[in-house]
Amino acid sequence: MVSRKRVFDLLRTINIASCQCPAHGHRGNFHVTNTAISKDYAFEIKSTTVRYGLGVTKELGQDLVNLGTKNVCVMTDANLVSLKPMKAVLDSLTRNGVNYKVYDRVKVEPTDSSFKDAIAFAKEGQFDGFVAVGGGSVMDTCKAANLYSCDPRAEFLDYVNQPVGKGKPVTVPLNPLIAIPTTSGTGSETTGLSIFDFEEIRAKTGISHGSLRPTLALIDPLHTLSVPRNVAIFSGFDVFCHALESFTAIPYTERGPAPENPKLRPVYQGSNPISDVWARFCLQTLRKYFSRSVHNPDDIEARSSMHLAATMAGVGIGNAGVHLCHGLAYPIAGNVKDYIPDDYGTDPIIPHGLAVSITAPAVFRFTGNSDPDKHLEAAQLLGEDIAAKKRSDAGNVLAEVILKYMDLLGIENGLDALGYTADDIPALVKGALPQHRLLQLTPVPQSEEDLSKLLENSLTIY
Structure with missing residues (x-):
């Protein structure tokens, strides 16, 4: 019936x-x-203007002149400040007579404290334009610095997502921001999201509003040739989960309530036919180029393709959203003990792409029955022959495909290998519960017991 x-x-x-x-x-x-x-009845697609091409960074100075900026803040991190991407940026600014100051204290996996340091620099500099050169940490920090320098009277928690902050809408005009990603993962160059570790609760939260989207994203694959192996792996798995989560998120017609005014429609709206196009593109790209881009760092075709996929995944998640892998990842990263991966310095850190992927097999087993056809299609796009697969096994089928990629690229054997035990699960659940916008986009309602079980099932994964 x-x-x-x-x-x-x-x-x-x-x-x-x-x-x-x-x-x-x-x-x-x-x-x-x-x-x-x-429930909502409409979705909309908004995105940063994207310019893609080898060497496109050389156009940055002209773009800033065209935007009428007179005093520009260039944000990066200590690892990148002396590398080729920054040299290309500063050469373009100098050649075009753009006045600038460099802020190179961005923290990888930023915190509220590191955000506040960058915000203070931006307020003091009274900049009328921003350039972010780096990965998601740099771009997210730059977005926050732009926002709070344009609204100097705002308290820090005013714009932070509820229930951690007040979640106020952004009503002040922001200055132009040009994003130049140097890793292939976060897609932050196209989204209205700015994510950080809130130290008080030892979990990630963020700011979510369309006004935070960069004005322009310069997608220059040349910058990816110097990305270290583990950074390429973990960034790639961030793309992996972006595509899978936006593809399987609750449909936009199931998200509610409908906004009283269209300007109040949230950044994360649920899966929709247009975001699905980007998700499919990304999954096909991952199938063809992910392993190649890691094992052959000089393969410009593979690295270029992954760089574009990261941006397209950003367009998808920037409108559809992500769900449970990310919701669980935030406390996993925020409660790090002593795990230090290669290529990430000497301080304990669980990189974002690793944190989101470590629970992915358990998550997609859990969500499989919500839409078996989409879960099977995702597995097929990633290379699985689904001709003889049953719809009732869709979640398991996709989980096994994910595990094949994780094994091929050397992802650690679960939370246990990252330093967690069963005793840590209650704290991780507590850190996941405030991630309302993510948990509510998950296509299956979940209890605290469900979250505990997912984490328990992720202690070892192979």
């Missing part, structure tokens, strides 16, 4: 599609009372 909800959806569709002129105004003009009317 057709469900009551499907009947209501069909009647509403007929009503919307029917001619509303006086001669035919009665046709299909059904008036249906349904509690589901509070």
Whole structure:
């Protein structure tokens, strides 16, 4: 039997599609009372302007001149400040007579404290333009510095997502921000998200508003040739989870409530036909180029393709959103003990791409029944033959494909290898619970017990 909800959806569709002129105004003009009317009925796609090409960084100075900027803040981190990407940036600024100051104290996996340091620098400099050169940490820090320098009276928690902060909408105009990603993972160059570790609760949270989107993203694959092996692996798995989570997120028509004003529609809206296009593109790219880009760092085709996939995944998640892998990842990264991966310095850190992927097999086993066809399609796009697979096994099928990629690229054997034990699970669950916008986009409702079980199932994964 057709469900009551499907009947209501069909009647509403007929009503919307029917001619509303006086001669035919009665046709299909059904008036249906349904509690589901509070759910959203529309989605929208917004994105940063993207310019892609080998060597495109040389155009940066001209872009800033075209934007009318007079005093520019260039943000990067201590690792990048002396490398080729920054040299290309500063050469372009100098050649075009752009006045600038460099802030190179961005913290990899930033915290509220590191955000506040960057914000203070931006306020003191009274900049009218920003350039972010680096990975997601740099771009997210630069977004926050731009926001709070444009609203100097704001308290830090005013714009931070609820329930940690007040989640106020951004109403002040922001200065132009040009993002130049040097890793292939976060997609932050196209999103209105700025993520950080909130030290008080030892979990990630962030700021989410369309105004934070960079004005322009310069996607220059030349910058990826110097990315170290583990950075390439973990960044690639961030793309991996972005694509899978946005593809399987709750449909936009199931997210609610509908906004009273379209400007209040959230950045994360749920899966939709356009974000699905980007997710499919990314999964196909990962199948062809992920391993190549890691094992052959000079393979410009592979590294260029992964760089573009990261940006396209950013467009997808910047409108559809991500869900449970990211919701669980934030406390996993925030509660790091003594894990120090190669290529990430000497301080304990669980890189974001590692944190999101470590629970992915368990998560997609859990969500498989929500939409078996999409889970099987995702597995197929990643290279699995699904001809003989049952819909009832969709979650397991996708989980096994994910594990093949993780094994091939040397991902650690679960949370246990990252320093966690079963005794840590309650604290990790506590850190995940405030991630409302992510947990609510998960296509299956979850209890605290469910979250505990997912983490328990991720202690070892092979």
